[in-house]
Amino acid sequence: MKSPQQLIRPEIQALSAYHVPESGNLIKLDAMENPYTWPEEMVQEWLQDLRDVSINRYPDPSAQQLSMSLREAFTVPKGMEILMGNGSDELIQMIAMAVAEKDRVILAPQPSFVMYKMIATFTGMQFVGVPLNADDFSLDMHAMHQAIDKHQPAVIFLAYPNNPTGNLFAEEQVREIIEQAPGLVVVDEAYAAFAGHSFMNTLGEYDNLLVMRTVSKMGLAGLRLGLLAGPKEWLHEIDKVRLPYNINVLTQKSAVFSLKHKEVLDQQTRLICEEREKMFQQLQQIEGIEPYPSQANFILFRCVDRNANEVFESLLKDGVLIKNMSAAGGVLADCLRVTIGKPEENQSFLSVL
Numbered sequence: 001m002k003s004p005q006q007l008i009r010p011e012i013q014a015l016s017a018y019h020v021p022e023s024g025n026l027i028k029l030d031a032m033e034n035p036y037t038w039p040e041e042m043v044q045e046w047l048q049d050l051r052d053v054s055i056n057r058y059p060d061p062s063a064q065q066l067s068m069s070l071r072e073a074f075t076v077p078k079g080m081e082i083l084m085g086n087g088s089d090e091l092i093q094m095i096a097m098a099v100a101e102k103d104r105v106i107l108a109p110q111p112s113f114v115m116y117k118m119i120a121t122f123t124g125m126q127f128v129g130v131p132l133n134a135d136d137f138s139l140d141m142h143a144m145h146q147a148i149d150k151h152q153p154a155v156i157f158l159a160y161p162n163n164p165t166g167n168l169f170a171e172e173q174v175r176e177i178i179e180q181a182p183g184l185v186v187v188d189e190a191y192a193a194f195a196g197h198s199f200m201n202t203l204g205e206y207d208n209l210l211v212m213r214t215v216s217k218m219g220l221a222g223l224r225l226g227l228l229a230g231p232k233e234w235l236h237e238i239d240k241v242r243l244p245y246n247i248n249v250l251t252q253k254s255a256v257f258s259l260k261h262k263e264v265l266d267q268q269t270r271l272i273c274e275e276r277e278k279m280f281q282q283l284q285q286i287e288g289i290e291p292y293p294s295q296a297n298f299i300l301f302r303c304v305d306r307n308a309n310e311v312f313e314s315l316l317k318d319g320v321l322i323k324n325m326s327a328a329g330g331v332l333a334d335c336l337r338v339t340i341g342k343p344e345e346n347q348s349f350l351s352v353l
């Protein structure tokens, strides 16, 4: 019998599994979660709603009701289709599976969301990362044009705002990329709730543009629900690699319920954006810390004359968990990323820092 070393693909053996640290009693500012819970009456109403769920039955395979709620909540333009995923991570995987061939390329700016590269590897595709400009993490258009021309990517992922840098790329440059691309361009708008601009309304202007959203960062990370919107010619094909019933009954029911109360989530989003501005100003005032402007619910900052690993470890020792980006090296050397939490959590973080 073959050993795992003989049987598992070498590129999979070379990976390390996506590591999620234990957070225990720590102040958890590492994963872009919304820190707020719901008012008690809303929780009661939700639990009441869940009583009607038929847990013995398979879910509605097309999730009709949820699909309508999502179209409305995210203002998907008429004439565009949507596809739901078990988190937008699953949608990235479905897109990749639908186009995967050994010599095909997935391209994304770098640094960006790590799953683009991981999923390219899972599906046996090539990944090309194009470095962002080091000073402000804007797109290096010369490098992008060259890489697109050379690699003819099947799919380009643009996180908008970008994770982990927090900035929006220039709209005109994104349009240039869509126009140049020989394949699909997926604009991944995981942080749209916190940002000033979206490509949702641009859908339909380009045949190769898809827009992806998730409910995770707006306060429903536990549900695992993402959304891909775009022309039906693409989505009908990608839908074929979707596993049946990928959106479970509890998620369907809970998402419909919470989107009915979207004003609660929107209010929380506003609080997070206000806190982000306060946090940015306060970070700017700390010596040796250089924060980057953000249109998301986190802030990336550089440690200039302190060692980022030491800052990270000492925060941890004092009970605050953020994300150490420094290990990634390159333009992220010396960088840490903090998620915006509740005011008191942010204050704890700032005072420890």
Ligand SMILES: *Cc1c(COP(=O)(O)O)cnc(C)c1O
Pocket: 032, 086, 087, 088, 089, 090, 113, 159, 160, 162, 163, 188, 190, 213, 214, 215, 216, 221, 224, 225, 226
């Ligand atoms: C968090 C994140 C996602 C993943 O969202 P899920 O819906 O929770 O899978 C996708 N893209 C970006 C850029 C993210 O930061």
